Structures are given as C-alpha cells and as structure tokens.
Amino acid sequence: xxxxxxxxxxxxxxxxxxSAGNFGKNLLNSGIDVTLLFLLTDLIGIAPGxxxxxxxxxxxxxxxFDVAAGYIATEARKRGIGYRTIIALAAMPCGxxxxxxxxxxxxxxxxxxxxxxxxxxxxxxxxxxxxxxxxLLARIAHDSHSRGRASGYRLFFSAxxxxxxxxxxxxxxxxxxxxxxPDAMATLGIGSAILSCIVLWIAAWSxxxxxxxxxxxxHGRTAFFPRPDGLFAGAAAIALxxxxxxxxxxxxxxxxxxxxxxxxxxxxxxLLAFTLGQFPGFALWTWLVxxxxxxxxxxxxxxxxxxxxxxxxxxxxxxxxxxxxxxVIGMGLSGVFMLPWGILADVIDFAEYRHRERREAATVATxxxxxxxxxxxxxxxxxxxxxxLGYVAGAHQAPQVLIGMRLLAFGVPSAGCLISILVVTRMSxxxxxxxxxxxxxxxxxxxxxxxxxxxxxxxxxxKAVSGLAD
Numbered sequence: 369x370x371x372x373x374x375x376x377x378x379x380x381x382x383x384x385x386x387s388a389g390n391f392g393k394n395l396l397n398s399g400i401d402v403t404l405l406f407l408l409t410d411l412i413g414i415a416p417g418x419x420x421x422x423x424x425x426x427x428x429x430x431x432x433f434d435v436a437a438g439y440i441a442t443e444a445r446k447r448g449i450g451y452r453t454i455i456a457l458a459a460m461p462c463g464x465x466x467x468x469x470x471x472x473x474x475x476x477x478x479x480x481x482x483x484x485x486x487x488x489x490x491x492x493x494x495x496x497x498x499x500x501x502x503x504l505l506a507r508i509a510h511d512s513h514s515r516g517r518a519s520g521y522r523l524f525f526s527a528x529x530x531x532x533x534x535x536x537x538x539x540x541x542x543x544x545x546x547x548x549x550p551d552a553m554a555t556l557g558i559g560s561a562i563l564s565c566i567v568l569w570i571a572a573w574s575x576x577x578x579x580x581x582x583x584x585x586x587h588g589r590t591a592f593f594p595r596p597d598g599l600f601a602g603a604a605a606i607a608l609x610x611x612x613x614x615x616x617x618x619x620x621x622x623x624x625x626x627x628x629x630x631x632x633x634x635x636x637x638x639l640l641a642f643t644l645g646q647f648p649g650f651a652l653w654t655w656l657v658x659x660x661x662x663x664x665x666x667x668x669x670x671x672x673x674x675x676x677x678x679x680x681x682x683x684x685x686x687x688x689x690x691x692x693x694x695x696v697i698g699m700g701l702s703g704v705f706m707l708p709w710g711i712l713a714d715v716i717d718f719a720e721y722r723h724r725e726r727r728e729a730a731t732v733a734t735x736x737x738x739x740x741x742x743x744x745x746x747x748x749x750x751x752x753x754x755x756x757l758g759y760v761a762g763a764h765q766a767p768q769v770l771i772g773m774r775l776l777a778f779g780v781p782s783a784g785c786l787i788s789i790l791v792v793t794r795m796s797x798x799x800x801x802x803x804x805x806x807x808x809x810x811x812x813x814x815x816x817x818x819x820x821x822x823x824x825x826x827x828x829x830x831k832a833v834s835g836l837a838d
Contacts, residue, residue, distance in 0.1 A: 379514070380517075382508060382574050382575070382576070383508070383509060383514060383521060385570055386521075386571050386574050387518055387521030387522040387524070387571075388521075388574070389455070389497075389501045389570075389571030390522045391528055391564075392459070392529075392565070392567035393494070393501065393564075394526045394530065395529040395533065395564050396463070396466045396560065397494065398529055398533045399560060400466070400490070403533075403537065403541045407469070407470075407472070407553075408422070412477075412483070413478065414478070414480065422480060426491060429488050429491055429492075430491045430740060431737050431741060433491055433492045434498070434499055434736045434737050434740070435592055435593075437496050437499040438592070438729040438730045438732060438733025439592050439730065440496075441454055441496075441499055441503065441729040442727075442728070442730060451501070451503050451507065451575070451729075452504065452572040452575045454496055454497075455501055455568055456568070456569055457496075458496035458497045459497060459565045459568040460565055461493040462490060462494050462497055462565075463564050463565045465486055465487075466557060466560065466564070467558045467560075467561040468486050468557075469483075469486055469557065470556060470558075472486075473550035473554075474551050474553070498736065499729055499732055499733050499736065500729070502709065502732045502735075502736065503732045504575050505522075506713040506717065508575050510806065511799075511803060512714055512798070512802040512803070513657065513658060515662075515709075515710040515714065516657030516707070517654055517658070518710065519657075519707055519709045519710035520650050520651075520654025520657065520706055521650075521654070523646065523706035524647070524650045524654075527702070530643050531643050534639060534640065534643060535640075537556065540552070541553055592730055593727075593734050594719060594731040594734055595719060595727060597723075599718055599722075599795065600731065602792070602795045603712055603735060604734075604738055606666075606788060607708070607735050608738055609704075609784040609787055609788045610704060610705065610708055610742075611738065611739040611740065611742030611746065612742035612743065612784065613746070613780050613785070613787075614673075614705065614781055614784055615743060615746060616746055616776055616777070616780050616784075617777055617781045618639070618642055619746070619747065619750060620750070621638045621642065621777070622635045623754075623773050623776075623777070624774075624777055625638050627770065628773055629687060629690075634691075637691055638691065638694055641695040641698065642695070642697065644695060644698070645697065645698025645702070646699065646705075649669075649702030650706065652703075653707065661798045661799060662707050662711050663711060663793070663795050663797065664792075665703060665707060666703060666704070666707040666788065667788070667789045667792050669702070669703025670700075670704055670785035670786070670792075671785065672699075672700035672703070673697055673700030673701045673703075673704060673782075673785050674700075674781075674782040675700075676693060676697045677697055677777075677781055680693045680778060681774055681777075681778035701781075704788065711797070712735055714797050714802050715731070715797065716731050716732075717805050718802070718805055719731065720809060721808060721809060724812075750776060753772060757769045757772040759772075
C-alpha cells in the first residue's frame with residue numbers, strides 16, 4: 369500500500385510538472401498578445417495600418433505552422449522522437465525570438481520585414497512547443513480522471529501566467545515607453561524568455577512517462593487532419609465556442625469600464641477580478657472531475673457562467689458588486705477553458721478505437737487552428753459590430769452602442785455556453801467507456817506485436833463507446 373501511494377504521488381507530481389508548461393507557453397503568448405500592438409505602434413512607431421497587415425499575415429502563418437507542427441511531430445514519433453524532445457528543442461528558439469521582439473526598440477530596428485520575420489520565427493517555434501505539449505496530455509495521463517485533473521493544473525498555470533503578464537509584464541512595458549527606457553524592456557524580455565525556457569524544460573523532464581505507443585506503425589502516410597466523424601465534430605464545436613464566444617467577455621471588459629460605467633480606472637480591477645476568479649474555479653472543477661464526467665462538468669460550468677453573465681447584465685450592479693460578479697463569471701468560465709483539453713485527449717482514444725488509426729498530433733493541431741482562428745474572428749467581429757452600431761473612440765456613446773456592448777460582453781458568451789451544453793450532453797465518452805476503449809486498444813497493441821493486427825476482426829458495435837450519441 370505505501371508503494372502504491374508513493375507511485376500515485378509521483379504520478380500526480382508528474383502531471384503538475386507537465387502542466388507547468390502552460391505557464392512557460394502562456395507567459396510568452398500572453399505577453400505578445402497583450403503588449404505587441406502597443407510595442408509596435410508606440411515604441412517603434414509603425415503605422416496602425418501596417419501593423420494590422422502584419423498581424424493578419426502572422427495569424428495566417430500561425431495557423432499553417434500549427435498544422436505543420438502536428439504533421440512533423442507525428443513523423444518524428446514514427447522515428448522514435450517523442451513530444452518531450454521536440455518541446456525541449458523548440459523552447460530555446462522560441463525564447464530567443466521573444467527576447468528579440470522585446471529588444472527591437474533598444475536595437476533601433478524599425479524595418480517591418482525584420483519584425484515580420486522575427487514574429488514568424490516566434491510563432492513557428494511556439495507551434496513546435498504548443499502542439500506537442502498539448503498532445504502529451506493523451507500520453508502521460510492514461511485515464512479519463514487524471515486527464516481531467518491535468519486540465520485543471522494546466523488552467524492554474526495559465527491563469528498564473530496571465531496574472532504575471534497583467535501585474536508585471538504589461539505595466540513594465542508601458543513604463544518603459546513613458547520613460548523612454550528600451551534597455552529595461554529588453555532586459556524584461558530576456559528574463560521572461562529564460563524563465564519560460566526553464567519551465568518548459570521542467571515540463572518536458574516531468575513527462576518522462578510519455579508512452580511511445582507500439583500501435584502506431586513506423587510506415588505509411590501521415591495525415592494532416594483527424595478523420596471526420598461526429599465525435600470530432602463535437603470537439604470542433606467546443607473549440608469554436610471556446611475561441612469565439614467565451615473570451616468575448618474578457619475582451620469587452622475595457623469597453624464596459626470605459627463607456628458603460630464611464631470609469632476607465634475600473635478596467636484594471638475588472639480584469640484582475642476575472643483572472644483571480646479562475647483560481648477558485650480551477651480548484652472547484654479539478655476536485656469535481658474526480659467525482660463525475662468531464663462532459664457533465666463542462667455543461668455545468670457553462671451553465672454556471674451563462675447564469676452569472678445573465679444576472680450581471682440584468683441587475684446592472686454598482687461597480688463594487690460588479691467586481692465580485694466578474695470574479696464569479698471568471699470562476700464559471702474557468703471550467704469552459706480547462707475541461708475541453710481533457711475531453712479532447714479522450715476523443716483521440718475513441719477515434720483510434722473507431723478508425724484503427726491514431727491521429728493524435730493532427731487532432732490537437734486542428735483543434736488549435738479552430739481555437740485560434742475563431743478567436744481572431746471574434747476580435748474582428750467585435751470591431752465590425754461596434755463600427756456598425758456607430759462607436760466613436762473616446763466619445764460619449766449613443767444608447768444603441770451601449771446596448772451593443774452589453775450584448776457582446778454578456779449575450780454572445782452566454783449563447784456560446786448554451787451551445788456548448790447542447791454539444792457536450794450528446795458526447796457519450798464517460799470514464800467507464802474510456803477505460804474500456806483503452807483496454808481494447810492495449811489488446812490491439814498486443815495483437816499487433818504478434819503480427820496479426822491486420823487480420824484481427826473489428827469489435828462489435830457498442831453504444832457505450834459510440835462517441836457522439838445518435
């Protein structure tokens with residue numbers, strides 16, 4: 369019994385170490401997302417139109433890089449190179465590119481072509497960190513329960529990095545611009561890059577239990593995309609909701625504070641409350657997933673967030689109460705952000721069971737592409753909607769604009785949460801069904817090692833492992 373408990377503790381520590389990689393990834397990703405536009409326009413002096421074109425090009429490259437990373441990671445595994453090796457190798461060029469971006473003002477570099485190349489290198493290196501790291505979840509956590517807990521740990525480290533960006537990185541960049549201290553910003557970029565590399569190497573080292581699966585043949589055509597079926601369609605719908613609808617609330621917080629409450633100073637406590645609310649959410653959903661299905665808790669967290677947003681919209685609370693309600697919304701949305709990753713890892717196993725082919729990295733890469741593309745569309749939709757309503761920056765807004773801001777902040781995310789509920793309640797991929805699928809896949813691996821894999825008859829249909837309910 370002591371040996372079993374010790375093994376359990378070691379496994380849990382490995383999951384925590386693996387999940388710490390989210391801090392390393394998101395420290396750089398969030399840092400770029402929050403500060404890059406300001407850095408390019410205010411510190412380097414690039415025209416906003418050129419910045420928009422640059423960002424569109426980088427987004428397109430980012431989507432292509434994710435698909436390519438999924439393909440190359442699969443090919444690498446066929447040759448015995450695991451995901452953790454790819455992460456360890458890609459961490460340093462990713463950090464170097466990030467540090468170079470923050471050093472551009474100090475180096476006096478203003479050429480758009482150089483900036484574009486550096487950004488593309490950063491996104492390329494990040495793709496070779498992000499796709500393998502997300503794919504690792506299906507390799508180091510072998511049962512549905514542990515994947516749910518790992519999803520919670522990942523959210524914790526993501527929220528921690530968001531807090532570091534909001535409290536340290538973004539203010540330091542703004543201060544460096546105001547005081548004309550580009551060297552300080554370059555030092556900050558180098559420090560952030562070093563910290564990210566160290567954390568990602570720890571995550572790779574902690575993932576020593578990565579399973580190099582014998583079921584995947586070392587030859588044959590590698591797929592760019594997962595096999596289309598109802599189960600992946602459900603995961604894709606969740607990705608679209610998670611990328612487009614759910615983050616729209618946080619993207620509208622500054623508008624709410626500035627124009628709806630007419631107190632721009634509230635933006636910082638609103639954003640802080642949203643981030644801090646995710647920490648108790650992480651603890652709650654991670655604990656609950658031990659005692660129920662991930663799909664059910666995703667539906668409940670979506671409903672929880674939708675109700676909280678509806679109450680905030682209807683009650684129109686004073687600023688103090690609004691801060692508390694935003695923390696509650698963050699608590700609900702934390703489940704929306706964390707649980708899909710554990711579900712996706714299970715979907716990969718179910719897809720292998722159904723199609724006799726494991727397209728693990730391709731599935732993760734496609735999920736990431738849908739997530740990022742829908743997020744970009746979400747930002748564009750906000751701008752299009754506000755422009756159509758007659759929004760004028762810095763001015764007193766017309767009533768229809770204020771109503772539109774409320775709908776974007778509360779209505780669209782709530783609708784997305786309801787769609788997520790409809791999808792996940794049809795995905796019959798519970799803990800027991802997943803455990804049975806894993807046993808079947810392990811048995812298939814044994815048959816393959818005997819040289820009889822191709823002759824093995826297919827299992828009879830089983831509703832318990834059917835994936836998406838009819």
